[in-house]
Amino acid sequence: MPVLVFDLDDTLYPELSYVHSGFRAVAEFLSPLLGVPAEALAAGMIAEEATMGRGEVFDNVLHQHGRWSKALVGACLRTYRHHIPALALYPDAERCLTRFSSQPLYIVTDGHKEVQARKVTGLGLAGRVRHAYLTNRYGRHRAKPDPHVFDLICRREHVAPGEVIYVGDNPRKDFVGIKPLGFRTVRIMRGNYAHLEADEAHEAHRRIHSLDELTEDFVTSLCTPPRELAA
Numbered sequence: 001m002p003v004l005v006f007d008l009d010d011t012l013y014p015e016l017s018y019v020h021s022g023f024r025a026v027a028e029f030l031s032p033l034l035g036v037p038a039e040a041l042a043a044g045m046i047a048e049e050a051t052m053g054r055g056e057v058f059d060n061v062l063h064q065h066g067r068w069s070k071a072l073v074g075a076c077l078r079t080y081r082h083h084i085p086a087l088a089l090y091p092d093a094e095r096c097l098t099r100f101s102s103q104p105l106y107i108v109t110d111g112h113k114e115v116q117a118r119k120v121t122g123l124g125l126a127g128r129v130r131h132a133y134l135t136n137r138y139g140r141h142r143a144k145p146d147p148h149v150f151d152l153i154c155r156r157e158h159v160a161p162g163e164v165i166y167v168g169d170n171p172r173k174d175f176v177g178i179k180p181l182g183f184r185t186v187r188i189m190r191g192n193y194a195h196l197e198a199d200e201a202h203e204a205h206r207r208i209h210s211l212d213e214l215t216e217d218f219v220t221s222l223c224t225p226p227r228e229l230a231a
């Protein structure tokens, strides 16, 4: 029975929904300090992110209201990182996890370990996968494309890499480290990297546009070794 491993951000849920959820938490925190309704603050941050990116959103909202200080920017950042996010899986992710619920399922995700853990909890995934591997827990050098946690999954499940499928959205790092070891890879075409053209080393074995395409037949065919190798 193949082991299915999923990336988290933009594979199972839209990462931007986490960002917006964080902005709303920061807006609630800043509202009494700035004397501005939280909804207006959140709308301003969301609009700025859409045009300018998220790098200076907290600096700018504080500047706009004449309250910028390094300490307040830090407080905004902590509020953002510590908030309990209100998140929902993509509908096709919801269906996919249900469809394969009797198989061993895992998550492998990079990023701030506490933030990623709160996303896993917020999405109700803790009870639906055998384990969510947050690479950050094993040190920064274990982030993708490092294959360390994928090896841990093989040991835990007593399977070879050819029986493990990884589904991710980022061809810069999701597949290039594990493909040479024999892991099977699937790229879901959504999120920030949907239009990125990747060379063969970085590209996944298969591309899909929805997790609905991940059927039992698809999974089986991906794990069956090519004929010339099986012979």
Ligand SMILES: [Mg+2]
Binding pocket: 007, 008, 009, 010, 011, 168, 169, 170
């Ligand atoms: Mg991702």
